[in-house]
Amino acid sequence: MIPQPPQEPESSLKAEVSRREVFAKIGLLLNGFAAVVLAAPVIGYLVSPILGAQRGGYKRWVELGELDEFPENQTRLAKFKNPITGVDDGDTDNIPCWVRRMKGEKFQVFAINCAHLGCPVRWFAQSSLFMCPCHGGVYYQDGSRASGPPERGLFEYTYKVENGKLWIEAGQLPTLSTSASLRGGSRGCQG
Amino acid sequence: MSGLKKIGDWFEQRLQLAGAIREATEHPVPRASASWWYVFGSAALTIFILQVFTGIMLALIYVPSAAEAWNSLQYLNHGVTLGWFLRAVHGWGSNFMVAVVLIHMCQVFLFGAYKFPRELTWIVGVFLLLMTLGMAFTGQVLRFDQDAYWGLGIGASITSRTPVLGPYLVHLLLGGPIIAGATLSRFFALHVFVIPGVLIAFVSLHLLMVLKLGINEWPMPGRIVRRSTYLREYHDMTHKDGIPFVPVAVWKDMFFSAAIILAVMACAAYFGPFGPSGYPDPTIVQTIPKPDFFFLWLYAMLALLPPSLETPALLIGPVIVIGLLILLPFFSGEGEKSWRRRPIAVVTLLLTAVALGTFTKLATYSPWSPVMDGWSGDPVPVGYLEGRTPLQRQGALVFQGKQCRNCHAIGGSGGKRGPELDRVATRMTRDQLVRQVIQGGGNMPAYGKNLNPAEVTALVSFLETLRPANQPPARDAAAQMANTSQPQSQPDADKH
Numbered sequence: 001m002i003p004q005p006p007q008e009p010e011s012s013l014k015a016e017v018s019r020r021e022v023f024a025k026i027g028l029l030l031n032g033f034a035a036v037v038l039a040a041p042v043i044g045y046l047v048s049p050i051l052g053a054q055r056g057g058y059k060r061w062v063e064l065g066e067l068d069e070f071p072e073n074q075t076r077l078a079k080f081k082n083p084i085t086g087v088d089d090g091d092t093d094n095i096p097c098w099v100r101r102m103k104g105e106k107f108q109v110f111a112i113n114c115a116h117l118g119c120p121v122r123w124f125a126q127s128s129l130f131m132c133p134c135h136g137g138v139y140y141q142d143g144s145r146a147s148g149p150p151e152r153g154l155f156e157y158t159y160k161v162e163n164g165k166l167w168i169e170a171g172q173l174p175t176l177s178t179s180a181s182l183r184g185g186s187r188g189c190q191g
Numbered sequence: 192m193s194g195l196k197k198i199g200d201w202f203e204q205r206l207q208l209a210g211a212i213r214e215a216t217e218h219p220v221p222r223a224s225a226s227w228w229y230v231f232g233s234a235a236l237t238i239f240i241l242q243v244f245t246g247i248m249l250a251l252i253y254v255p256s257a258a259e260a261w262n263s264l265q266y267l268n269h270g271v272t273l274g275w276f277l278r279a280v281h282g283w284g285s286n287f288m289v290a291v292v293l294i295h296m297c298q299v300f301l302f303g304a305y306k307f308p309r310e311l312t313w314i315v316g317v318f319l320l321l322m323t324l325g326m327a328f329t330g331q332v333l334r335f336d337q338d339a340y341w342g343l344g345i346g347a348s349i350t351s352r353t354p355v356l357g358p359y360l361v362h363l364l365l366g367g368p369i370i371a372g373a374t375l376s377r378f379f380a381l382h383v384f385v386i387p388g389v390l391i392a393f394v395s396l397h398l399l400m401v402l403k404l405g406i407n408e409w410p411m412p413g414r415i416v417r418r419s420t421y422l423r424e425y426h427d428m429t430h431k432d433g434i435p436f437v438p439v440a441v442w443k444d445m446f447f448s449a450a451i452i453l454a455v456m457a458c459a460a461y462f463g464p465f466g467p468s469g470y471p472d473p474t475i476v477q478t479i480p481k482p483d484f485f486f487l488w489l490y491a492m493l494a495l496l497p498p499s500l501e502t503p504a505l506l507i508g509p510v511i512v513i514g515l516l517i518l519l520p521f522f523s524g525e526g527e528k529s530w531r532r533r534p535i536a537v538v539t540l541l542l543t544a545v546a547l548g549t550f551t552k553l554a555t556y557s558p559w560s561p562v563m564d565g566w567s568g569d570p571v572p573v574g575y576l577e578g579r580t581p582l583q584r585q586g587a588l589v590f591q592g593k594q595c596r597n598c599h600a601i602g603g604s605g606g607k608r609g610p611e612l613d614r615v616a617t618r619m620t621r622d623q624l625v626r627q628v629i630q631g632g633g634n635m636p637a638y639g640k641n642l643n644p645a646e647v648t649a650l651v652s653f654l655e656t657l658r659p660a661n662q663p664p665a666r667d668a669a670a671q672m673a674n675t676s677q678p679q680s681q682p683d684a685d686k687h
Contacts, residue, residue: 086373091470091473116493119480121476
């Protein structure tokens with residue numbers, strides 16, 4: 001067997017306990033302080049996606065294309081590069097949307113994401129309906145809810161026409177709580 | 192003294208583990224607990240070790256980047272020797288692990304093993320189940336294909352329903368404004384570092400408690416658990432009529448673990464790896480995302496819940512279910528262990544299993560979704576067109592061309608979202624058909640704006656022919672009543 005360390009005599013142990021206890025407590029406090037100092041930047045780092053939304057906002061004006069690409073009384077799929085990108089997004093920052101040109105410069109630009117749970121809705125020109133493949137949400141051509149589980153119509157992007165081009169204000173995944181802003185409001189962290 | 196023993200002694204002198212190991216492995220277990228019913232816990236641990244091992248193997252090749260993940264999986268499937276097999280073992284191992292953990296939980300529940308003094312073992316087990324499901328979901332995300340991409344969208348949409356905090360949580364979940372590289376990276380961190388780390392810690396706690404408190408005895412009807420007497424009774428049971436876990440009881444665990452590993456490998460070899468499905472480019476909208484098997488029940492519930500109940504069910508439901516599971520040993524910590532004397536427990540378990548099974552089964556053919564190519568797939572059956580007038584045939588064209596068939600089946604093909612229309616004329620009169628087409632209702636969109644009067648007339652003429660030859664068409668009883676009770680009624684009853 002490995003020899004055990006010799007026991008300290010009782011008396012000297014007792015005498016030193018209180019002093020060592022104080023040091024131990026100070027040590028604990030020091031480590032607590034270090035933990036707080038360390039935690040602050042770590043938390044800041046972790047919540048940066050939220051802070052990013054509040055500082056610059058995630059919305060930018062994005063060009064969708066020439067007006068000629070969108071014939072009147074038709075609804076067409078358009079694609080744009082998300083204005084905020086990361087380093088290795090691959091093709092995930094190519095975002096589709098449905099552009100409905102009614103007359104002249106009157107448009108409706110719908111998000112691809114179903115208002116129910118975000119699946120990609122598909123346009124059926126023959127029946128003038130958007131249908132969702134996931135849970136059966138259906139919308140009319142103006143984006144209003146026709147049937148199924150969605151509680152509201154399709155999300156819409158704010159648009160403008162400048163120099164013969166169609167622009168939309170976009171940048172974030174539209175959901176029930178991150179969508180209102182896309183209509184030009186200022187809800188939530190949309191800045 | 193042999194050389195081997197010398198080496199062993201050298202380590203033992205320093206580690207001093209032999210006693211503890213002997214105590215742990217040779218601890219006495221109740222004779223009846225050395226049963227085939229008690230093998231699922233050890234099997235879950237075995238699969239977990241398999242998952243850690245195959246996961247590390249996959250990490251040698253996998254690239255956790257939104258740009259490259261999908262390509263690296265293709266490379267694993269096709270470019271690396273036996274890469275497909277390791278992916279398949281990891282994927283099937285995941286399914287087996289969820290299944291075995293669920294079976295283990297059901298067994299523990301039915302055998303009353305969560306009762307005193309094993310409450311904390313059960314609670315840790317509940318968290319182990321949640322983490323196992325967490326691993327299954329994050330793993331599905333790492334298979335960065337279209338299902339993973341849109342699955343994340345569903346996750347974000349569910350998160351967004353949280354009151355007040357919704358938008359912040361969405362951005363926290365996605366790591367930015369959209370599903371992109373940062374999203375995959377954080378799910379990689381969760382799947383590879385965070386959840387497995389916690390899982391290992393919790394498995395250790397779980398095991399420690401099994402050793403300290405002893406394995407649950409075989410429940411006998413009438414043998415009541417009481418806090419005051421249980422520990423002594425259990426001690427007597429194990430020490431007077433117990434058997435050492437190693438080597439007497441362990442062989443069943445070992446047999447079953449080996450069988451499970453072989454079963455995982457057999458499935459992997461026969462069925463191959465899971466996906467990846469389509470390339471994760473959101474502009475490819477021709478996709479029908481579906482979750483993995485163990486989340487199909489949720490997919491079905493999300494389609495079938497009334498819209499107004501969805502948000503409460505999504506946000507409060509899990510809190511209630513997890514809360515009940517955690518509280519279970521506290522309001523049922525004593526009493527009967529045997530399932531023969533616990534009818535409510537048995538019925539609860541059966542109902543849960545039947546409900547989840549039904550939802551899962553429904554989700555495999557998702558009758559709530561329109562069939563996106565229903566209208567362009569099969570033609571209208573010839574029998575429905577023979578001997579019909581030109582107007583009726585024109586109606587069949589409208590029926591097909593306006594995508595009615597995406598939701599309504601005829602001749603056995605088409606969507607199941609709306610009712611089958613093969614006998615619709617026996618159920619609805621002409622007037623009712625016109626009204627339904629134009630105004631919709633009962634979950635059907637209104638087609639009033641999309642069909643001109645001529646198209647409606649043709650369509651309804653076609654629909655009126657859809658009834659078996661020997662069954663009369665639906666008739667408007669009220670109109671007939673009105674006509675017969677009025678002596679001077681108009682001769683032309685068809686016009687309204």
